[in-house]
Amino acid sequence: MYPDLTLIVGGQDRRDGTAGTLTLTDPSDGSLLTTAPRAGRAEAEEAVIAAEEGSAEWAALSAFERAKIMRRAADIMRERADEAARIMSQEQGKPLTEARGEWMGSADLLDWFAEEGRRVYGRVVPSRAPDIQIQVLRHPIGPVAAFTPWNFPAWNTMQKVAPALGAGCAVVVKPASDTPGTAWLIGKCLLQAGLPPRAISVLWGATSDLSDALIAAPQIRKVSLTGSARVGRIVAASAGAHLKKVTMELGGHGPVIVAEDADLDQLIPLAVQWKFRNCGQVCVSPTRFIVDASIHDEFVRRFAEAAAALKVGRGVDEGVQMGPLTSASQLGTVSDMVEDAVAKGARIETGGHRIGETGNFYAPTILSGMSDTMLAMTEEPFGPLALVIRVPDLDAAIAEANRLPVGLGAYLFTGRLATLHQVQSRVQTGMLGVNHFALALPETPFGGVRDSGFGSEGGSEGIEAYLTSMTVTARMI
Structure with a gap:
């Protein structure tokens, strides 16, 4: 009933992890769901090397081709909605109707950012001199480390994966150890749709080992976290020490x-x-x-x-x-x-x-x-x-x-x-x-103010965090 999980390292299945095994239980009765491999620093370091190569390969495709793959993955997700809902309900506890709705909404996110990626526009700036042309170009920021929580294991994962892929970035996803199966299935759907294998990794294990390795890795250029304010301060400080761009969604008290x-x-x-x-x-x-x-x-x-x-x-x-x-x-x-x-x-x-x-x-x-x-x-x-x-x-x-x-x-x-x-x-x-x-x-920005973090996930604002700007001034010869 629950899948036989494997780590996904650079698109490849790993049935063993250097940090041992992870035991998953059903929160409704404590029964065993599965025993899964647990990633350590070695897998994290391998994943970021693959992500650097995968980012180059993925970004080299046209936005039109990337969008086709992302939309195909969204369709595959919808076809596997019943399977996904059961996995999510078993590992997280929510009713099947809620789990299915979350999964389908996550497919919508993928569709939305497939199209947003096709609309990453630069601009031409009027020049002060007739022989100078000025352009502002937009480029993918590079490999992304995405840290996701257990409460919405599909939606929160896709809030980070979809804009990253739409912008042309590879992603290393670190889901919560309580709910790895949902992120694993997202990775499988993307690979089935034709995403270059090195553009996606899904790792779970000790947060301290994986987060330290991923944030410190020079290949990672962007960090996105959904979590508590306490954890957000730690991750933001660590990312800041390495001058990494961050998005922080840190909860509230509605x-x-x-x-x-x-x-x-x-x-x-x-x-x-x-x-x-x-x-x-x-x-x-x-x-x-x-x-x-x-x-x-x-x-x-x-x-x-x-x-x-x-x-x-x-x-x-x-x-x-x-x-x-x-x-x-x-x-x-x-x-x-x-x-x-x-x-x-x-x-x-x-x-x-x-x-x-x-x-x-x-x-x-x-x-x-x-x-x-x-x-x-x-x-x-x-x-x-x-x-x-x-x-x-x-x-x-x-x-x-x-x-x-x-x-x-x-x-x-x-x-x-x-x-x-x-x-x-x-x-x-x-x-x-x-x-x-x-x-x-999918079409509206999601984010907070004050201790609830900074940056937005969703909407046209959501893709901005995964892009850089390049100003090009060219003298005509």
Whole structure:
């Protein structure tokens, strides 16, 4: 049911790794999925040498030819969607419907950047002299090291792989060790479509060994990371020491401003769907529900009733709406946050407990009466935990939204244009969803401000980080 994984080094399968083996388990019951080879520094060093050669080979193809291969790979991904969804659900825990949707969206990313690569335009600059021609040319930056997390193993991988390939760069992907199978399958689809083998490597293993080797390698010219702010600081500092260009997507603590005129009939079903999507393990998950006092009690009651009705179970089972947390450590983090909040005065409106003794299941949980002293209010819960804060007015809501140093995704529910203008001009965030929660599309930039990182993934902005500019001034002879 789960594939026999191999490392992919310069497009070639490796059934043995110099760092031993990796044991993968199903987060729903702890059962063994597979034992896979584990890469070490030797594989990383070999991969970057291959990437340098692969970048030259891939960049030498026309943008038109590169786009054809990328679109073919996207079609192959769609053909293998059922296989991919099962792999993702087994290793990560999310329901099959969510896994399939993520995989199909990732194929869309590949399609989008296939076309963006065909539109990497330079420009002609008017010269001051009649015998001088000035051009600005765009070139691929070179081999890329991509570090991806476990919560969206297909989408986060493709957010980096697709623009890199669209720009003409080879990629070395280091997926999270909890979810290597999804990135492995992406690599297989690309190779099946005709990507030059040396243009893709997929390695997993000890983060310290692989990240140090990849970032320090002179062949790597660009580093992209999705992770925590703590890890982002380490990776950015290391890349900076080697003068590597970086993109950092570092998570957030999604505030949701619920204004006094919010339509609760519209909001409540959306809040349940998007808060507990992927068991709350989403960097733009709506987490802090900042609710006007006039509708606070009704909002809490209806939100808790809807959340309590969710069907929780193994992601591969029919009808399941929320699966387990991906790891036992994340289960412990969420449990500790709930205990801390209750000890400091929070009220459990629903949930607040582990489900069963097998697997990493935790009930959809809503807490009210939150205060700044509680751990969950300062650190991203990254689990099925919704925090409700009562505020007297819009000014107080905006102050709470801006209280933390992160600013990735924020949300507003209102029917008033004046409220929208206030929020979009004052809330410090990279993305704002108004009366809905969908922020990530292939054609829009995805990224944050402040401690949520810098740079964008997605949209026309997404390919810029994988390009360099060359100014050419030529005197006509």
